[in-house]
Amino acid sequence: MKDRYSGVHSLGHQLMVEYFGCSPELLNDSDHVRAAMMDAANATGATVVGEVFHLFNPHGVSGVVVIAESHLAIHTWPEYGYAAVDLFTCGDEIDPYRGFDLLLKALGASHFEVCEFFRGHLESDGRPLPHKPAV
Numbered sequence: 001m002k003d004r005y006s007g008v009h010s011l012g013h014q015l016m017v018e019y020f021g022c023s024p025e026l027l028n029d030s031d032h033v034r035a036a037m038m039d040a041a042n043a044t045g046a047t048v049v050g051e052v053f054h055l056f057n058p059h060g061v062s063g064v065v066v067i068a069e070s071h072l073a074i075h076t077w078p079e080y081g082y083a084a085v086d087l088f089t090c091g092d093e094i095d096p097y098r099g100f101d102l103l104l105k106a107l108g109a110s111h112f113e114v115c116e117f118f119r120g121h122l123e124s125d126g127r128p129l130p131h132k133p134a135v
Contacts, residue, residue: 011120012070015087015096019103021110022083027076030055034063036106040099041065041072044089069094074103083107088119 026032034053041048046067053063064073070088077083085103087096104112 010118012088012090012118013094013096014089014117014119015085015100016115016117017085017087017100017103018113019083019085019107019109020081020112021108022076022081023108024078024081026106026108027078027081027083028055028059028061030061030063032106033061033074033076036103037063037065037072037074039106040087040102041067043098043102044069044072044087044096045094045098046070046089067094072099083109 030053034051037053038048038051044067046069048065049068050066051064053061055061059078061076062074064071067089069090071086072088073086075084083103085100087099089096100114103109
C-alpha cells in the first residue's frame with residue numbers, strides 16, 4: 001500500500017485509537033463490545049479468522065479479532081468511559097478507517113485521538129509491496 005503522507009510503500013496500515021466519553025454500560029457489555037469489533041473487522045473488508053474476548057471483574061473488556069490481514073484489539077475502562085483500540089490491517093483493499101468510524105458510533109464516544117502508522121517500509125524499487133508473497 002502507498003502511504004498517504006510519505007509516498008513510500010509499506011506492508012501495513014495501523015490506527016491506534018483512544019475513544020473518550022464512551023458509554024460505560026456499552027464498554028462493560030462484553031457481547032456488545034465483541035459484536036462491535038466483529039462488525040468493525042467486517043466493515044474494513046477483512047477476513048475474520050478468530051476472536052477472543054474477556055470480561056473482567058469488576059469491569060472492563062479486552063478482546064482481539066484476528067483477521068487474515070492482521071488484527072483488531074480493544075481494552076475498555078468503563079469507569080473512565082475510555083477504550084483503547086488497535087486497528088492493524090494489511091493490503092490495499094482493507095481500510096481501517098471504516099472500522100474506526102463504526103466503533104466511534106458503537107461505543108458512544110464523544111471524542112477521540114488517533115495515531116496513524118504505516119508499518120513495514122521495505123525496499124521495493126518503487127513497486128507496491130504485496131502483504132502476502134505469491135505462492
